[in-house]
Amino acid sequence: MAYRTCPKCGYKYKPKEFYVKVYPKSINHEWQCTNCKTKLSFNLINSILLLFIKFIPVLTVNKVMTFAEKTFETPFWLNISIYVILSILWIFGVSLFSKFVVVKNKKH
Numbered sequence: 188m189a190y191r192t193c194p195k196c197g198y199k200y201k202p203k204e205f206y207v208k209v210y211p212k213s214i215n216h217e218w219q220c221t222n223c224k225t226k227l228s229f230n231l232i233n234s235i236l237l238l239f240i241k242f243i244p245v246l247t248v249n250k251v252m253t254f255a256e257k258t259f260e261t262p263f264w265l266n267i268s269i270y271v272i273l274s275i276l277w278i279f280g281v282s283l284f285s286k287f288v289v290v291k292n293k294k295h
């Protein structure tokens with residue numbers, strides 16, 4: 188499956204361009220394809236799925252913290268700091284698997 192790709196012309200957004208032009212926008216944001224100017228939006232089902240995957244670190248924080256404390260015997264503040272940084276990287280990484288759809292003109 189094609190991620191970060193325009194469904195119309197097949198233009199693939201590089202991660203940097205994706206983060207700068209598309210990612211800061213909201214989930215129902217519409218923008219023009221860099222290449223063919225087609226109006227694009229996020230694939231909703233894909234977005235919801237990615238949202239759940241992004242929340243995995245939030246759901247597992249308790250278990251991971253307990254594990255890290257017992258295994259590495261590192262202080263809590265250090266564990267939580269590393270975990271927060273990794274979670275942010277995780278969220279950005281998961282976003283790279285976004286899919287786009289062509290926006291159809293709404294009928295009135």
Ligand SMILES: [Zn+2]
Pocket residue numbers: 193194195196197198220221222223224225
């Ligand atoms: Zn395009």
